[in-house]
Amino acid sequence: MTTHNLLLVDDHPITIDAYINILSRLENATIPKHFTTAFSCQEAYNKIRDRNHSQLTLDVAFLDISLPPYEDRNIQNGIDLGILIRQYFPKCKIILLTMHSEPLLLHNAIEKINPEGFILKNDINAQSLMTAYQEIVVGQKFYSTTIHKVLRQDIIKKLDFDTIDCEILALLSRGIRTKDMTDQLELSLSTIEKRKSNIKIQLLVDKGTDKDIIDEAKKIGIL
Template structure:
């Protein structure tokens, strides 16, 4: 049986060790598993490029969304790292694990990544993690209960925001200037500015700056 290459990315080393131990307990775990770890967006970028340059693949990647950023490569979160994995290793199964259930984060991650697994850490324990991992390895998609609930969040539908609008809100929260957003979103600056105007109109009735937009979105539990 060929070696499975697993990529574990979390800014807490103890969490990475826990994932290793749990995966090795699963019935679907091969005898030959090679783990690659990273604890930040920068480390993850380097591991991805190294693996690609060695003409090897990652079979599975488990990533936290909240990671120390790597602005030099426009990698702000684990979502950006996951997009890079999708680009270099299209067949890799991606499992996002997070403490964040804000609609903007959940919607953006699903739109940008379409992960095979999306798990709120508070939704699972050791046993359910093992079950979820086995299910994903057998070809199923697994989203934990809170993630599934957030997908149907009424405030997003009421405001008529799509995934790109929510991504703009997340970038504003990261204090990314509007002129720099085309580095993160595949849209022209003018298209982003139009969307931002619409966001402001819906949240603030066209009154307020970027900070006010972000603060209102947080009060509504969107981000």
């Protein structure tokens, strides 16, 4: 008998319980659901690896973006987990959930994993979550209302920032020094410095500090 294998990752157990309760209302005698849950990047990483090593499938993954990181594997959030799932389970449909709608985060997530679903938690209720799941499992995409609205704001494109530029901004916002970004980005220090200089020119026009870059990025709504 075919089973839909779902992975639910959120650091709030009550949220996962709610998802299971909602999705269980869609019970189909011919397609039962099996739920695997995790509450951190480390726990999710281990369960993803275990399923892969055991040659078990993974059909749908609900991933909260903000999660306790797994520093040993440099898995910082649900986006990084999505990259891992794409590697091990390329047919798995990924649904990202978040409380944040900053354009930088959304564009970064879409460029890295192109999720089948992208939901702002404030947009969703029980009925719309069931609708999202039903549409996604039959091959459609589902992006919630606010996600669509933010994506229409073409700030990132107008600034001509690519994924690496977005990652540099994100690292700066976390207080990572330029010289320490080489391990995170696998780029030379000179390349990172050139990109950072271009970011500064586009955001500040004139000279400024790392703090000025981050303040301006937050001011225009891309961080």
